[in-house]
Amino acid sequence: MTYTILAADDEIEMLDALELYMTKEGFSFIKALDGMEAAAVFQKQTVHLVLLDIMMPKLDGFAVLKKIRETSAVPAIMVSARDADYDKILGLELGADDYITKPYNPLEVVARVKALLRRYYDYAPAEIETAQTVLTHKNLVLHVDEGVLLKEGQEITLTSTEFKMLKLFMAHPGRIFTRQQIYEAVWEEAYYGDDNTVSVHLSNLRNKIENNPKKPAILKTIKGLGYKMEK
Template sequence: MNQETILLVDDEVEIVELLDIYLSNEGYRLLKAFDGMEALECLAKEKVDLIILDVMMPRMDGIAACMKIREERNMPIIMLSAKNADMDKILGLSIGADDYVGKPFNPLELVARVKSQLRRYHKLNRDAPARTNEHELVFEDLLIDTLRHEVSVDNRKVKLTPREFSILELLARHQGQVLSMEQIYLKVWNEPFLDGGNTVMVHVRNIRDKIELDAKQPRYVQTVWGIGYKLDHPS
């Protein structure tokens, strides 16, 4: 059985050392970083199964680090913060975190959340869509060919505009993660968000009209009310 690796990222050395003791006792392999830049450097060299990421840190804070990590990786991220306001939690979850724990916290509760997130992550990976080729993303009947910029549903070709394809590919590459309208707009349009929400909504509606059997009850592109959209394999 492979030992699972957890990256602890917090500028409070006492918290890192405390969690090191609790998580090591559970059999996990621990890596440590003390700001977001160190975390990214560590991820470039090491295989990590889960990240515990503090929000308030020097050089690069947890919010910026989380957004950067989510550009390429989908392992679970649990955010830690002394801020417990609902809006702070919503922000953390909307930019890609899987869980949010306020400080001070019970180390045993955090260990339980780590186990829960890893169980969920491994189950999703077992159930995840297969890739027939490196450039193909497959979600049951939905196939996205990122090399040819082609989409098909149940072997039926679907014609998407370049922007629609970019949105669908972005969601597919972040399977199961909720992306806000602002995140989608910044990535696809590459310009300030301003009033981009309506633009994203219209494009998502067009995508659904083309790939869903019933656009009012979508199987693939799902709305997470108040946050944004995600693409997942049908349950």
């Protein structure tokens, strides 16, 4: 399968450099020079992953991602010349799966793209594999093969990260997972410390599945240990 990558950046030199590396890896590569163009391309073409620069004319990367997340859970990587925690946290809260700071090595970008595509489309870690194709919990029904979540019969849009995280908990109700276990199962990378990534995605997930996210009844925090889904 040939994956299509949509990259939006107002620096054409950056896009041209990325295109060389991406096409060498066999990806189809679409360039957009501003946020409006990126949003329009996404609506018209099949895209498997988006790379969005934050600082773009017409629409910034955050606004583009917000539009995309209204209809799609496609993997998304934010790119910024600003190495600020606020930007990273905001991107994650809006549904980004990863964050890269400029200046970057194109080879690193390619590696992150390949890893994210593998997680989303190809690979199912043993920790979250389950023979069940439908998982249920209270008012939640997760159709694993289709990647669809229903809450009280209404479909809830999840990002790829939220889906994997929810699948992990629903496949193991009552089990406590540490932040490290969650990170390594969902992101498939070694965990080197707390950078709020797990917390932000858990918060986003709670906002979608809990009736009262401030007093969660489904995804519980176990102080000093981690998190679990109540049986």
